[in-house]
Amino acid sequence: MQIELKPLQLSDAEKLYDFFQKLPASENGKNNRAHGLSRKEFSAWVQTEIDASNGKNLREGYVPGTTFVMYVDGTPVGVSNLRHYLNENLEKDGGHIGTHILPEYRGRGYGNIIKQETMKKAKEMGIKRVLIFNHDDNVPAWRTSEKLGGKLDSINEINGVKIRKYVIDTSRI
Numbered sequence: 001m002q003i004e005l006k007p008l009q010l011s012d013a014e015k016l017y018d019f020f021q022k023l024p025a026s027e028n029g030k031n032n033r034a035h036g037l038s039r040k041e042f043s044a045w046v047q048t049e050i051d052a053s054n055g056k057n058l059r060e061g062y063v064p065g066t067t068f069v070m071y072v073d074g075t076p077v078g079v080s081n082l083r084h085y086l087n088e089n090l091e092k093d094g095g096h097i098g099t100h101i102l103p104e105y106r107g108r109g110y111g112n113i114i115k116q117e118t119m120k121k122a123k124e125m126g127i128k129r130v131l132i133f134n135h136d137d138n139v140p141a142w143r144t145s146e147k148l149g150g151k152l153d154s155i156n157e158i159n160g161v162k163i164r165k166y167v168i169d170t171s172r173i
């Protein structure tokens with residue numbers, strides 16, 4: 001099995017359109033803003049993601065972040081987002097990493113793999129302490145955080161949702 005975690009690129013936009021349409025729009029606080037876009041809008045969205053990775057044209061209150069696509073033997077199966085640093089709000093909820101696996105590929109270990117591969121990118125970027133927030137009822141998500149050595153820091157209720165805050169030291173990765 002060959003795993004590749006690749007930053008989203010304009011040259012891949014055409015072949016990733018269907019994948020992003022199959023990935024649900026929103027689940028457990030994880031949004032796929034490409035869902036429902038036309039092909040033309042999708043290319044424009046890919047460009048805004050590339051800009052965000054380069055810290056360009058950021059919206060007010062946003063920090064730079066990279067969107068990665070994970071390919072298994074050349075097939076896209078999931079997406080992850082890595083924020084390069086956090087602001088005060090993201091330290092309370094949001095954190096560094098979000099992951100999203102296509103429904104048809106869930107429960108096969110890819111959630112663990114994409115988080116681990118994204119942690120490696122965080123380490124390469126010089127991030128020492130990664131924060132991850134998972135909904136308390138989203139068991140697969142927080143199990144992957146714990147599997148990577150995440151320490152449960154706290155459980156807080158935010159907007160009526162119980163959220164677990166994990167801290168992961170990248171020296172473990």
Ligand SMILES: CC(C)(COP(=O)(O)OP(=O)(O)OC[C@H]1O[C@@H](n2cnc3c(N)ncnc32)[C@H](O)[C@@H]1OP(=O)(O)O)[C@@H](O)C(=O)NCCC(=O)NCCS
Nearest residue numbers: 028030098099100101106107108109110111112140141143
């Ligand atoms: C969270 C998510 C990425 C996990 O992906 P996945 O490919 O299903 O995860 P895995 O197959 O690697 O399983 C991860 C762990 O959860 C466990 N798990 C999987 N499905 C489960 C379920 N339905 N109930 C309980 N545990 C489950 C697995 O056993 C595994 O734990 P283990 O390694 O200790 O055995 C995926 O469910 C998803 O995309 N959800 C929607 C978006 C989301 O919630 N993202 C997380 C917040 S950013």
